[in-house]
Amino acid sequence: MHKAQIAALTAATLVVFGAYYGLADALDLVPGVLTASPADYTVQPFPTASAVAQEPDAASGLAADAPVPDAAELTALANTLAGDERVGKGTTGVSIVDVVSGEELVDVRAGSPLTPASSNKVPVAWAALSLMGAEHTLRTTAVLEGSTLTLVGGGDVLLAEDAGDPDATVGRAGLGDLARSAAAQLEAQGVTSVTVALDDTLFTGPTWNDAWAAGNESWVAPIQPLMVDVTAYPSGGYPADPAMDAAQVFADHLRAAGISVTGQVSRAAAGAEATELAAVESAPLADILSVSLKASDNTMTEVEGRLVALAAGEEASFDGATRAVLARLRDDGFDVSGVTMRDSCGLALGDKVPARLLAQIIARAAGDDAGTTGRSLMTALPVGGLDGTLDDRYVGISGAGTVRAKTGSLDTAASLTGTVVTADGRLLAFSVIVDGFEEGGLYSARMAIDDDLVSPLAACGCGG
Incomplete structure (x- = not known):
């Protein structure tokens, strides 16, 4: 039989079969979408919700009873950083403060004035918010x-x-x-x-x-x-x-x-x-600071320093700005002895600030009674793995989303100043400065800071 004849017979068979199946479907004898039964399109009401309305829970904060990390374990982390070959001949200063109690848990050369790089922007931001207020406009x-x-x-x-x-x-x-x-x-x-x-x-x-x-x-x-x-x-x-x-x-x-x-x-x-x-x-100033701190903008910070000077009655110059910032910190109860500020933004190698002062400013800002000044400062800091100068750090490791800190980077100095939430839920303020490594060592020093100290802090299940 020719192929054409076979194809024709097959098609005819399919047509006949389809017609009989359609009739059976209409009579509801076989599964299908056709039916000869009268349609019933009565609209059914939506079911009445029976769940009782609930008041939304308050946003949960850090656990009030989260354990304080063991100071000896944290000090060991800081000493590991200080001895890491990646920091070379640099001098390491570390201060870690428990935010709730205000107790300094780690003091590794915390009182030694070191070059803070852009962590210098932290005291300027505090002084600006404290003196002019978060809502101040220009x-x-x-x-x-x-x-x-x-x-x-x-x-x-x-x-x-x-x-x-x-x-x-x-x-x-x-x-x-x-x-x-x-x-x-x-x-x-x-x-x-x-x-x-x-x-x-x-x-x-x-x-x-x-x-x-x-x-x-x-x-x-x-x-x-x-x-x-x-x-x-x-x-x-x-x-x-x-x-x-x-x-x-x-x-x-x-x-x-x-x-x-x-x-x-x-x-x-x-x-x-x-x-x-x-x-x-x-x-408002709080929003401006969020731009300048997250991007570590040097020009904006120098302008902010001059605005502090004007508000304090000082001349709006480099020297007037640093005098005004230190005076405001002193008035707010911070110990500024041993501090040398040659600028506001931290580009000057002649800036010398102890890690302890930086950590104490952050601890005050992160505390429950810090008010608008503290909240505005903390909100303006970059967040690990998320934004600003920390957007590419702690990605995929401990610290992403739990480290909020100001970075500092110069050819021979690196720093990080902010807060970290431990794995146990304890909020710590910290500042770490590595000063005096050889030019070209910035990336290595930064990696050492993250690997040896900050990321382990975030992963710390080391309640004492």
Whole structure:
């Protein structure tokens, strides 16, 4: 039989079989979707929920009775780090404090002043929050005297180039918004042409610290009281004159808003008779610190130090900032003896701070009675394996999510200052500084800090 005939007979058979099966399905004799029975589409009510509403449980915190780690075991960890060949000839200082009791559990050269690197930002942040408050904001203003419109810097170095975002921290205040508001006021007064000046006299002294080694220009901008978004330069390449660049942007927006700007932007303090036309305001200080501490932004921290100086009645310079920070710490009951601060951000090798002071600041901030100052500081610190300068550390090992700390990294010094929750649920404040290893040893020293001390602390089931 030909293949064509076989295929035709097979198809016919399938058609006949399908017809008979469909009839059987309609009569509900075999399984299928067809039926000859009348349809019943009566809608059934949803069942009534019978569970009794429950009040949500309060968020559980750390166990109040979590065991305190054995001090001898923790000291052994610190000594292991100090003797690790990966720290080379570096000097190691470690202080570990039980947050609940305030007791120092580990003292390995904890009182020795060492180069803290960016852990130096911790005392600056405490002083700023303690003196100015978490809700403090920074105003950038435009003032008019005669035919001169002056842009006055108020310490905001996160300015948006154009429109601000009221829900953002970086770019909360916008130079474009400021210019348009000022232009509207000028037009209301019948003014169509102005000269523009920049007033950046809020800060005094040099914009560069002579305690910083050459090459650090990649890590810090000239310190001035206004700048268009300093975070836009993660790999350096900062403008030579950030404040003047911001003033040029402001002038361009004035022109776009219909105001004629004559001549070049000049530098001059606003006169005593100048009238404020418009202002824009930064995010609160607590949010600003969260940006600067998580990213370890040197420029922002130097600005914050100067703002502390202004609030304390000091001159807003490098020296005035460090004097004001130390004075505030002293007023708040911290022992600052032996401390040398050459800058706020920690780039200076001449900075010398004991690990004990750093750990005590963190222990105070993490305590139950720390208030807004402490909560804001702790919230601003990077979290292991999650964000900021700790986003790539403790990934897949003990410490991810349980270490919250400020990092510090220089060519010859490494540090880490923050809190860790042990496996037993005990909250510890700590600071570790390794100072004086050979150049090129930063990565090894950092690994030793994590491997020998901090990650074992997080994994510690060593209740005494």
